Amino acid sequence: MDAKKHPSFKKETQHLKEIREWVVKEKYSLEDYEEVLKEEITSIRKTVSHLHDERLLAKQLLSQYTERDIKNLKRAEEAPYFGRIDFQEYNRDEIEEIYIGKHGLHDKDKDLPIVVDWRAPVADIYYSGHSKDVEYRAPMGEIKGTLHLKRRYEIEKGELNAIYDEKTSEGIIEDSLKGKGDFLIEALDKNTSGRLKEIVATIQDQQNSIIRSDMLRPLVVQGVAGSGKTTIALHRMAYLIYNNRKNIENANYMVMAPNKLFLDYIADILPDLGVENVIQTTFEDWALDLIDRKINIQDKTDKLNQIFFNSNNSAIIPIIAKIKGALLFKRVIDTHMKKLELNLIPPKDIVWEGLVLLKYQQIQEVFMTSNLHLSYSQRLAKIAEYLKIKLKRDINELEEKIGELYSAKMKDIKNRILDEVQLKKNIISLYDERDLKLKRIIKEIPSIVEEYMKGSVKLDHVEFYINIFNEEKEMKRAFEDKVEDFHTIYEHMHRGLKEKRFEIDDLTALAYIKIKLLGLENSNRYTHIVVDEAQDFDEFRMSLLREFVINDSFTFVGDLSQGIYDFRGINNWSRSMERVFEGKAYHFHLLTTSYRSTIEIVNLANGVIKECKELNPVMAQPVFRHGLKPSLLKCKNQGEMIKEIVKGIEELRQNNMKSLAVICKDLTETLKVYGLLKDTIEDINLLTDDNMTFTNGTVVIPSYLSKGLEFDCAFLWNVNNEVYTMNTMDIKLLYVGITRALHRVNIYYEGNVSPILNGVHELVISN
């Protein structure tokens, strides 16, 4: 409702004014404090000799926090809150008016919350309260009470534009999704701003419970395209960080996304929610950094293109990817690792100047039974330490051994030398020699051990991995009955690695071997990891990440219907979770509402994905938002297709739709279409490489790279029966393309339309 028409407009405007004045005052005072801190830092710097001075570090940290608080206040100045709940705790007279915002605001002088952070326990009611009787979980336990009012505000640049009320009627708070033209629909109706945005004001009940789900169990969200998976996963990260803020110094958080283009697309959300220092990376970059070697990797998109184009290897590539992503492959590596473990210690006794100080069997027994939780390199260091201590501790035994050696020598000279003076001299000299030897051995124990340890196997993760493929036996045993013509596949893998040509699918094994051989730094451990597009992960990857996260604290979000790397990826969440987490309990959520697209687009997307029989996909439910029916345009040839697309782009641009994507199935088509459009359409960009930065506006993009992104309109290039056949991969790619659009989908083709679209005629407008 227009704010001015609302009965509480005056009161609410006055309230907003007061809060904004408070924010401005607070901001000025913090800015002054920041100046003081800067001066203090400069003067401390002049007096200290090193940058690790404790006082300096403390002031710098304070300055960072102040800077962050100022940033938050600046945001709050524009829109300090977005919602309000009137809540009455049971057995209390007073009804609290609780304002909820993106950042909590606290009046320290009065020790009063002015605005409650959306992540605070009580704010749960704003999202989940649908009846009069509500409760939320506070640190001290469950709090119950009555919800009298839920109010939402649209505030822009400090102006109160709209107020939406959800009042208790007959004990029920009206569900925001039911009403047309309400707050959520208004938010969804807008054109895309180009980047994914925060949604704190309109988080829905189920989304809220995912965000607030406890972090001590892995969590999986399977959601249809546009159901808010990425958005929720990032809000969950912000929520967890806020609720663990006491441990911020020791905490590490990471978001893994499919490519750099996508990372760029989501880059604004966390900073906008006031969250910084979360590592946002791709699996490939993260693994390469860990592996810490320059290795030659075949491009990921190359691989998809080889599959699309039925190259010589297109049948082999998915099989190899499947093998290398399987937990069974991890087991093969473990078997090789066990063999290596047996040979890590030099297979000899520790001998010093002819004296056996320690037997090999003894050393090996200790090595094989202690510190098993550590990496091989750490265990070798530990055994070296142990040997030094043991030899020193057993010095009496050594003395005895040396004594025995010299007794024998003395006996010998006593028998040989008859001259008493000479004998005495020799005996004294032998005693001296023995004492010297004893002294020497004590001193030399460290170098004796070091010399011995030099004989242990050199640990090199890359070499070890390549060597696994020098021996077919273990691989054969594991995969022979699962893979047809195993030997040919094996030879292919072996040849590639012999020539040091690695693939993306080798990174998991390399990273796994690296940590098993060389260990894991504490700085590499994470408090929580979010994996987006997790359906394209494989079980080995998930299992690898387990090594890095504390308490299995994961959020996996994905959509099996969009699993275009399904030759390697996850096909069944429960099966994979069961295997990877070895039966441990996990949370599972199914999201079926699509917030992105209009009803007409969602209907078409459903019509397409239901063709994927083997998937048995869940159909998306649209939010009540109508638009034009998608169009299906048959063209005489590609020239006409280009003309039609140009016409479409111009028309939509005039209608103020700025974010438009021409989506082609593969890279070659994308390059061709861009070449044909670039001279006619102004400001058109090519997005082909996942290293690119995301550009809003008009883009030409291959389908597999458009995954996760969204546009006002998707123009789908040449959806005919040759390009999009009835196979699973093509159905998924077409589904991905259609579901990128918020408002409009235009499909073009020459020749015969793709059979995937055969059953959807009433869902499109055809020419």
Ligand SMILES: Nc1ncnc2c1ncn2[C@@H]1O[C@H](COP(=O)(O)OP(=O)(O)OP(=O)(O)O)[C@@H](O)[C@H]1O
């Ligand atoms: N509760 C909500 N309020 C407002 N907008 C929402 C809400 N939930 C999702 N959206 C919007 O829906 C769109 C889709 O969200 P998002 O990209 O996170 O979905 P997704 O499930 O990850 O999609 P995909 O599977 O296609 O990558 C975004 O524009 C997002 O802002």
